[in-house]
Amino acid sequence: MEREDPFLFIRDQLRRQRALRNMSQEEFGKRANYSASTVSAVETGTRLIDMPYAKRTDEILDTGGLFESLLRSAQDDAEPIWFKPWLEAERNARQLRCFEPMLIPGLLQTENYARAVLRLDDVRPEAEVEKRLAARMERQEILNRENPPQFVGVIDESALRRREAIMGEQLAYLLRMAELPHVHIHVIPLSAGLHVGLCGPLALAMLADGTWVGHMDDQLSGSPVGAEEGVAALLARWEAVRSIALPEDQSIALMKEIENQHGPQ
CATH class of the missing domain: 3.30.870 (Endonuclease; Chain A)
Incomplete structure (x- = not known):
């Protein structure tokens, strides 16, 4: 069975956690100092999430380091095992x-x-x-x-x-x-x-x-x-x-x- 793309999982969680707080992409972007277009690009996968974005997301959504941890794990998975x-x-x-x-x-x-x-x-x-x-x-x-x-x-x-x-x-x-x-x-x-x-x-x-x-x-x-x-x-x-x-x-x-x-x- 093919393993799910960890970056897709992160994007899904970004959207879910933002929606749970009734926060639009534009509102989230204003709080995090990102444009709404950048937020959309990250959540749709046209721009990869980086560590500053993940850390800022944890701060805005009060997710206790969740996205920093998920991203670090996904980036490690992107590297070859050796x-x-x-x-x-x-x-x-x-x-x-x-x-x-x-x-x-x-x-x-x-x-x-x-x-x-x-x-x-x-x-x-x-x-x-x-x-x-x-x-x-x-x-x-x-x-x-x-x-x-x-x-x-x-x-x-x-x-x-x-x-x-x-x-x-x-x-x-x-x-x-x-x-x-x-x-x-x-x-x-x-x-x-x-x-x-x-x-x-x-x-x-x-x-x-x-x-x-x-x-x-x-x-x-x-x-x-x-x-x-x-x-x-x-x-x-x-x-x-x-x-x-x-x-x-x-x-x-x-x-x-x-x-x-x-x-x-």
Whole structure:
């Protein structure tokens, strides 16, 4: 039996809880600082509900965090099963380390860039793209929450020099994120030549007890790395790519130089 779409269930509950309070879409929108058209779009599914909308709904309808909880569960369901152990580690991390040789790290992607990346799988239905996109955007709240983890990202320069039109916006966003005191972005210059990081991306999370959890992606899936030997190997690779990356100020200068090549945003 096919499982009901959790986002459809949320939309049904939004309409039901609003109606139980004899509140029109227009009245709800005024209280929540959304237009009636936005409320309608969320309730009909033409716009996906995001976490700020869910939290505001809980406040207006006094539902005790119901919609925040439902949305978080639905977004987790939108992610593949193999990714969920890493999601848990990422949410509870005190420190995050991420290296990407070909793409911008997920936590630093704009909505347009993330959508384009998800659409690279041309057999993925558009509805799934949008669900995965909403989940990815929600993940980024980790870096904006109170008491966020320290994030250090290393990106190969080749990932910044893609010629797609979305890259100007993406580079501008990277530079804004780099202004946050807990976000540190380093770039491996093309002049570094071949390096061990070109074997693939990696991510590491340090939890509250000081233990590290790793994650690696491949073409089909990804896998958590928790065994001591595996984590030690990833930490060694992390140190290798971090050591050949430019210092933070030089990385920012390089990103600005590349951004300028895309013209004004």
